[in-house]
Amino acid sequence: MTTMATPTQSTPDSAAPAYNPKSESTGTKRAKSVIFHIVALALTAIVLYPGLWMIASSFKPNSEIGGQNTSLWSNNFSFDNFVTAMDGIGGVSTLQFFTNSLILAIGAVVGTVLSASVSAYAFARINFPGRSVFFGMMIATLLLPFHVVIIPQYIVFQQLGLVDTYVPLLIGKFLAADAFFVFLMVQFMRGLPAELDEAARIDGAGHARIFGSIMLPLMKPALISTSIFSFIWSWNDFLGPLLYLNTPDKYPLPLALRLFVDQTQSSDYGAMIAMSVLALLPVLIFFLIFQRYIVEGVSTQGLKG
Amino acid sequence: MTQSPTLSRRSASSTPPLPRKSRQRGTDARAGYTFLLPWLLGFIALTVGPMISSLYLSFTNYNLFEPPKWIGLDNYTTLFQDERFLQSVGVTVGYVVFGTPLKLAAALAVAMLLNSKRRGQGFYRSAFYAPSLIGASVSIAIVWKAMFGDSGPVDQGLSFFGINLGGWVGNPAMTMPMFILLTVWQFGAPMVIFLAGLKQIPGELYEAASMDGAGPVRKFFNITWPMLSPVIFFNLLMETIHAFQIFASAYIISNGEGGPAGSTLFYTLYLYLRGFSDFRMGYASAMAWLLVIVVGIITLIFFRTSKSWVHYSGDSR
Numbered sequence: 001m002t003t004m005a006t007p008t009q010s011t012p013d014s015a016a017p018a019y020n021p022k023s024e025s026t027g028t029k030r031a032k033s034v035i036f037h038i039v040a041l042a043l044t045a046i047v048l049y050p051g052l053w054m055i056a057s058s059f060k061p062n063s064e065i066g067g068q069n070t071s072l073w074s075n076n077f078s079f080d081n082f083v084t085a086m087d088g089i090g091g092v093s094t095l096q097f098f099t100n101s102l103i104l105a106i107g108a109v110v111g112t113v114l115s116a117s118v119s120a121y122a123f124a125r126i127n128f129p130g131r132s133v134f135f136g137m138m139i140a141t142l143l144l145p146f147h148v149v150i151i152p153q154y155i156v157f158q159q160l161g162l163v164d165t166y167v168p169l170l171i172g173k174f175l176a177a178d179a180f181f182v183f184l185m186v187q188f189m190r191g192l193p194a195e196l197d198e199a200a201r202i203d204g205a206g207h208a209r210i211f212g213s214i215m216l217p218l219m220k221p222a223l224i225s226t227s228i229f230s231f232i233w234s235w236n237d238f239l240g241p242l243l244y245l246n247t248p249d250k251y252p253l254p255l256a257l258r259l260f261v262d263q264t265q266s267s268d269y270g271a272m273i274a275m276s277v278l279a280l281l282p283v284l285i286f287f288l289i290f291q292r293y294i295v296e297g298v299s300t301q302g303l304k305g
Numbered sequence: 306m307t308q309s310p311t312l313s314r315r316s317a318s319s320t321p322p323l324p325r326k327s328r329q330r331g332t333d334a335r336a337g338y339t340f341l342l343p344w345l346l347g348f349i350a351l352t353v354g355p356m357i358s359s360l361y362l363s364f365t366n367y368n369l370f371e372p373p374k375w376i377g378l379d380n381y382t383t384l385f386q387d388e389r390f391l392q393s394v395g396v397t398v399g400y401v402v403f404g405t406p407l408k409l410a411a412a413l414a415v416a417m418l419l420n421s422k423r424r425g426q427g428f429y430r431s432a433f434y435a436p437s438l439i440g441a442s443v444s445i446a447i448v449w450k451a452m453f454g455d456s457g458p459v460d461q462g463l464s465f466f467g468i469n470l471g472g473w474v475g476n477p478a479m480t481m482p483m484f485i486l487l488t489v490w491q492f493g494a495p496m497v498i499f500l501a502g503l504k505q506i507p508g509e510l511y512e513a514a515s516m517d518g519a520g521p522v523r524k525f526f527n528i529t530w531p532m533l534s535p536v537i538f539f540n541l542l543m544e545t546i547h548a549f550q551i552f553a554s555a556y557i558i559s560n561g562e563g564g565p566a567g568s569t570l571f572y573t574l575y576l577y578l579r580g581f582s583d584f585r586m587g588y589a590s591a592m593a594w595l596l597v598i599v600v601g602i603i604t605l606i607f608f609r610t611s612k613s614w615v616h617y618s619g620d621s622r
Contacts, residue, residue, distance in 0.1 A: 128337025
């Protein structure tokens with residue numbers, strides 16, 4: 001998990017003011033462009049190599065993954081690894097792990113969007129005593145290493161008999177514990193014109209009306225960013241499920257993967273990598289669909305992967 | 306306290322002016338706390354409460370089954386004689402000190418490369434960003450372990466150049482470079498933030514500098530660096546703090562043991578092992594609080610020293 005806001009809020013005048021010296025001839029310009037693309041493509045190849053290697057390996061027989069074979073291509077591509085991976089591990093099918101991950105991720109999205117938007121409205125639009133103090137504390141929690149709270153949290157959930165349920169993993173989402181999303185929405189709401197609520201107030205609308213009918217519809221971009229990132233973070237989360245879940249049929253994919261690694265060790269590399277691919281698939285699909293939102297979200301709000 | 310100073314200045318001024326009528330204020334207080342309720346509950350129950358109890362626990366011996374026994378500062382003094390603890394500090398500091406600057410340097414260099422109106426910029430930006438989204442996942446840890454294993458593609462590739470290191474995963478001297486490469490690989494997120502910052506630097510500055518005969522190096526140090534310094538500061542702070550908290554990759558790559566020879570025993574991994582394998586909750590709490598204190602001190606130092614090198618030009622715009 002990684003996050004924060006950037007000092008660079010995008011402003012209307014931010015269209016790249018790339019500088020082109022007038023003295024340059026078109027020839028050097030073209031040469032520069034060619035060099036740019038060569039360097040950029042070389043970098044792309046390096047950056048994407050681990051992903052390509054992973055995908056290629058997931059289709060290869062075990063004998064070709066390590067060994068003397070470095071090429072991404074193989075004449076023996078097959079879906080065998082995926083068939084093995086779908087069988088699951090510890091008597092639980094991979095489909096079940098998927099379902100579990102999905103339940104947790106959807107719960108995280110719903111909880112975060114609800115709780116963070118409501119709390120952010122209080123910070124951004126209501127003047128109440130203590131607001132700036134609480135705001136400061138909320139910001140401080142962004143930097144707090146969360147390890148300092150996991151032990152007492154675990155003890156409490158254990159005493160309440162909630163270990164090995166999804167409650168400890170989801171309750172924080174419904175209580176806006178990911179302060180980052182609250183902050184993101186506060187920043188977004190502050191950018192909305194204050195005249196909107198003033199006009200509504202003069203018309204006699206209360207805060208509930210203003211929030212529900214004016215703010216929420218306008219906050220769509222922030223709500224989408226929040227949904228995407230809370231989904232992905234929940235999907236990739238490892239420590240939370242590792243602490244709280246004990247029975248394999250409740251495991252989300254990252255824990256299932258760990259079980260797979262533990263039980264098969266290096267005996268079935270192919271299936272292990274196929275399962276890793278399956279676990280990343282939703283994130284990759286999300287990325288392809290929401291690419292713009294994700295990258296824009298990072299650059300304007302400092303969201304991170 | 307984490308907020309970058311430009312942001313807070315800007316946000317303070319953009320807060321809507323609020324009515325001063327006392328009647329209004331009364332209802333606003335009620336409405337304010339009603340809307341704030343989810344966060345406030347979470348803050349008290351999931352952050353403040355646990356922080357206080359872990360501070361208390363850090364002065365006790367507690368194994369979950371018997372009541373905590375007060376032992377004063379013993380946990381803290383034991384920590385500094387615990388060789389594995391000291392090793393985990395060394396591993397983590399090495400990772401933060403080498404990994405973070407390398408990652409940010411890569412991010413800045415690539416951002417500067419991409420900061421031009423050229424075709425394909427959007428594609429490159431997305432391609433470079435993708436690892437940041439998946440880099441901390443268990444899947445990538447598994448792939449990393451396989452790639453850097455004995456006769457994996459990295460080993461194969463290097464022996465092609467006559468470098469025979471064998472597998473990095475089993476070699477205590479090579480595990481740290483492997484983890485540093487993993488974090489540098491995720492340079493995309495800070496890169497995207499740098500890119501947004503670079504686009505805000507007015508082109509006229511570079512034009513004027515060119516007319517005065519400044520070369521690329523001088524332009525970098527006299528324009529790019531100072532104009533970008535708030536963003537550099539932000540990235541440096543966030544990446545440093547997050548680097549301290551690496552967990553999933555360390556756990557998966559070392560099978561949850563921190564080996565070989567303790568070379569991947571990251572701080573949070575050792576904390577986890579003490580707390581949740583050995584059930585030494587008091588000891589682990591002391592570790593957690595030390596981490597909070599260290600991160601707090603680092604944040605403070607960053608903010609203190611930032612005055613001398615971070616420039617805010619908010620007023621000129």
